[in-house]
Amino acid sequence: KAGVTQTxxxxxxxxxxxxxxxxxxxxxxxxVSWYQQTPGQGLQFLFEYFSETQRNKGNFPGRFxxxxxxxxxxxxxxxxLELGDSALYLCASSPRPGQGDEQFFGPGTRLxxx
Amino acid sequence: QQQVKQSPQSLIVxxxxxxxxxxxxxxxxxxxxxxxxxxxxxGPALLIAIRPDVSEKKEGRFTISFNKSAKQFSxxxxxxxxxxxxxxxxxxxxxxYKYIFGTGTRLKVLA
Numbered sequence: 001k002a003g004v005t006q007t008x009x010x011x012x013x014x015x016x017x018x019x020x021x022x023x024x025x026x027x028x029x030x031x032v033s034w035y036q037q038t039p040g041q042g043l044q045f046l047f048e049y050f051s052e053t054q055r056n057k058g059n060f061p062g063r064f065x066x067x068x069x070x071x072x073x074x075x076x077x078x079x080x081l082e083l084g085d086s087a088l089y090l091c092a093s094s095p096r097p098g099q100g101d102e103q104f105f106g107p108g109t110r111l112x113x114x
Numbered sequence: 115q116q117q118v119k120q121s122p123q124s125l126i127v128x129x130x131x132x133x134x135x136x137x138x139x140x141x142x143x144x145x146x147x148x149x150x151x152x153x154x155x156x157g158p159a160l161l162i163a164i165r166p167d168v169s170e171k172k173e174g175r176f177t178i179s180f181n182k183s184a185k186q187f188s189x190x191x192x193x194x195x196x197x198x199x200x201x202x203x204x205x206x207x208x209x210x211y212k213y214i215f216g217t218g219t220r221l222k223v224l225a
Contacts, residue, residue: 004157033213043158043203043215056212090157102148103213105157 002027004093004106012112018079021109025072025093031055032074033103034066037088046089049074050096078111086113116141118206120216127194128224135219136188137204144206144214149178149189152201152218161202162189194223 005024013019025032033056034046045058049068066076072093078085088110092103119138127133137147146165150158164171164178164187171178175192191198204216 035215042217043205045212045214048212058212092157102160102163105150105159107155107157 004091004104006089006091006106006109008109009107010110010112012114013081014114015081015083017081018077019081019111020075020077021089021091021111023074023076023091023093023106025074025091026104028095029093029104030072030096031094032068032072033092033094034074034076035090035092036060037090037108038086043090046076081113083113086111116208116214118204118214118216120204120219122219123217124220124222126222126224129195131194131223133191133194133198133221133223134188135202135204135221136186137206137216138184138186139206139214140185141206141208142185143208146207147178147180147187148205148207148213149176150203150205150215152203158203191221194221196223196225199223 007022031050033048035043037043047066048056052068063079068074088108090108091106094103121136125133148163149161151161152158162173162176164180166182177190180187199222201218201220203218205213207213
């Protein structure tokens with residue numbers, strides 16, 4: 001079974017631009033969560049999607065948004081990029097909320113904002 | 115109340131030693147406590163997890179000890195090997211299936 005895939009793996013943007021990151025969950029998994037990982041703040045929860053609906057949201061500004069498609073693939077978008085948005089963005093999939101406890105993480109997208 | 119406090123930040127042990135990483139939480143609604151291992155350039159991978167109705171769980175060389183009354187849990191790595199050198203994260207899952215992560219412990223096992 002293929003794991004969680006994230007594209008692109010690396011991205012360099014400048015302040016003010018916007019970016020879209022993509023995540024394909026493990027086949028059959030319908031829940032996708034996004035996390036931001038930085039050296040200073042660690043892993044912080046961004047949002048979770050299940051059946052194309054956002055179920056949970058972390059404490060991030062509205063510049064961070066996401067969506068999920070009918071095939072469970074998910075995208076997150078960051079608008080008006082700031083230097084502090086430089087981070088590793090991780091996607092995790094699970095079968096469905098509450099069914100099986102394990103989250104499977106992808107390798108992440110390394111975003112650098114200049 | 116939503117925080118998970120992890121210590122130490124970094125740890126160096128000799129091969130064969132038993133590194134111990136500790137985590138503490140406040141929210142009694144947390145119902146699942148996983149530990150993740152992350153190597154550079156990779157996403158975190160689930161190592162071992164425990165529920166609050168169990169005080170200890172072992173999987174291979176990895177053991178979680180859980181103290182519900184103290185709201186603390188810890189990871190012990192028996193007979194540590196250089197290949198165990200990685201960053202370890204504890205986490206706690208809330209009632210809405212939202213995960214809160216500790217800040218991570220960078221472990222180095224010397225050969």
